[in-house]
Amino acid sequence: MSIDTSFGKIFREFRKAKNYTLKETANDIISSGQLSNFENGKSMISMDTFFHLLENINVSISEFQYAYNFFSTDKNFGKEKTVAYMTGNLLQLQHLLAKHEKRLEDNPKSQKYLLEKIAMKAFMLLLDPQYNLPESEIHYLKNYLNGIKEWGEFEIKLLGHSAKVFDLATLSLLTHKMISPTQKSIKNPEIKKMIIRASLNILSLFIDNRQFALAQSLIVYLEEANIHEYDLYEKITFIYQKSLYQFKLGDKEAIKAMRKCQNIFEFAECHQLAQMIDFEINAL
Numbered sequence: 001m002s003i004d005t006s007f008g009k010i011f012r013e014f015r016k017a018k019n020y021t022l023k024e025t026a027n028d029i030i031s032s033g034q035l036s037n038f039e040n041g042k043s044m045i046s047m048d049t050f051f052h053l054l055e056n057i058n059v060s061i062s063e064f065q066y067a068y069n070f071f072s073t074d075k076n077f078g079k080e081k082t083v084a085y086m087t088g089n090l091l092q093l094q095h096l097l098a099k100h101e102k103r104l105e106d107n108p109k110s111q112k113y114l115l116e117k118i119a120m121k122a123f124m125l126l127l128d129p130q131y132n133l134p135e136s137e138i139h140y141l142k143n144y145l146n147g148i149k150e151w152g153e154f155e156i157k158l159l160g161h162s163a164k165v166f167d168l169a170t171l172s173l174l175t176h177k178m179i180s181p182t183q184k185s186i187k188n189p190e191i192k193k194m195i196i197r198a199s200l201n202i203l204s205l206f207i208d209n210r211q212f213a214l215a216q217s218l219i220v221y222l223e224e225a226n227i228h229e230y231d232l233y234e235k236i237t238f239i240y241q242k243s244l245y246q247f248k249l250g251d252k253e254a255i256k257a258m259r260k261c262q263n264i265f266e267f268a269e270c271h272q273l274a275q276m277i278d279f280e281i282n283a284l
Contacts, residue, residue, distance in 0.1 A: 005041030006071035010064065011053070012039035018057045025056050062190075081123060081161075086272045090127050096120060115144060115158060122162035138165050142174070151178050152185055153194060160198030163205055172214050175202050179221050196225055196234050200241065207245050215245055236261050240277065247284065255281065 015025050022032040029052050030045065037043040045053075054064060084092035100117040107113055118137045125131050141162060148155050159178060163171055178195060185191045199218055206215035219242060227235045243257040258281055265274040 006068065007044070007050075008039040008041050010067050010071065011050075014059045014064070014067070015039075015057050018059070020057050025053060027056055029053060029056070081120070085123065085126060088127060090124070093120070093124050093127065097124065111144075112154075115141065119158050119161045122165045125164050133165050142166065142170060145174050146177070148177070150185060151183055151191075151195075153191065156191070156194045156198050160194075160201050163198075163202050168206065168209060168211050168214060171202060171205065172217075175199065175218065192225070193231060193234070196222065196227060196231070200234065200237050203241050207241060207248060210248065212245070212249065219245065236264055244280075255284070 015022075022035050026032045026035045030049055034043070034045070035053070038045050051061070054061065080092065081096055083089075084096065097117070097120045100113065100120045104110065104113040104117050118133070118141050121131070121133050121137070122141075125133065141158070145155060145159060156178060159174055166174065175198075179186070179199065186195065199222055203215055203218045203222070206212075206218060222238055227238060229235065240258055240261040243254040243261070246254040247258065258277070262274050262277040262281070265271075265277065
């Protein structure tokens with residue numbers, strides 16, 4: 001396996017930006033020569049050594065991960081996929097699917113790439129209801145998620161992006177596995193935020209399909225999750241979906257709250273979101 005030289009390159013950029021010398025950074029953890037070799041892509045270091053070195057230059061793991069993502073071949077896939085969906089660009093999604101298929105072709109034994117390809121196909125269903133996803137791929141995805149004991153970023157995104165391909169009973173089962181209080185990762189603020197976003201996507205499907213009992217159980221979870229006021233997108237989206245739920249149960253006054261949510265997005269210049277809400281309200 002070839003060495004990923006980007007780790008060392010990124011570390012060197014942080015070290016120099018913080019005005020630390022090789023000797024100050026190494027600080028008896030490793031030799032200056034070993035650190036130099038790591039920064040220049042000639043060798044790798046152990047995980048515990050890497051963590052200690054990050055501490056020595058006052059850089060957090062999340063800071064490093066953010067910088068590393070810019071070097072990753074996957075760096076733009078998520079963003080491009082979201083932009084393509086928001087703008088209704090099916091051709092762009094097809095282009096991204098071709099990229100996923102090429103990666104899988106080059107790495108046929110990669111479960112990760114296979115799952116990402118299936119999720120990409122599922123994502124296309126959001127724009128093109130006529131798009132067909134083979135039953136075998138749906139089954140593979142279901143078995144994978146059903147077997148997960150500890151849900152992380154990958155699995156949460158996977159369910160959030162592919163929710164529409166599952167029957168509602170399966171989707172409810174997988175959702176409750178994801179939000180189970182036994183999940184250790186749920187205490188991580190970033191993971192919690194991702195779970196909330198995925199749950200909001202799934203709640204929308206339950207409401208659209210008039211599965212009000214399933215929707216109610218997810219609403220209770222989201223209320224108890226106490227979405228932080230800093231996360232305004234999630235908070236306003238939840239208010240909108242609860243109001244839509246109430247409207248479909250017969251409360252016609254709930255449309256006023258839905259319009260308020262639309263107005264907030266418009267005020268924040270989130271025009272695509274506001275337009276999507278406007279279309280949905282007008283179609284009621």
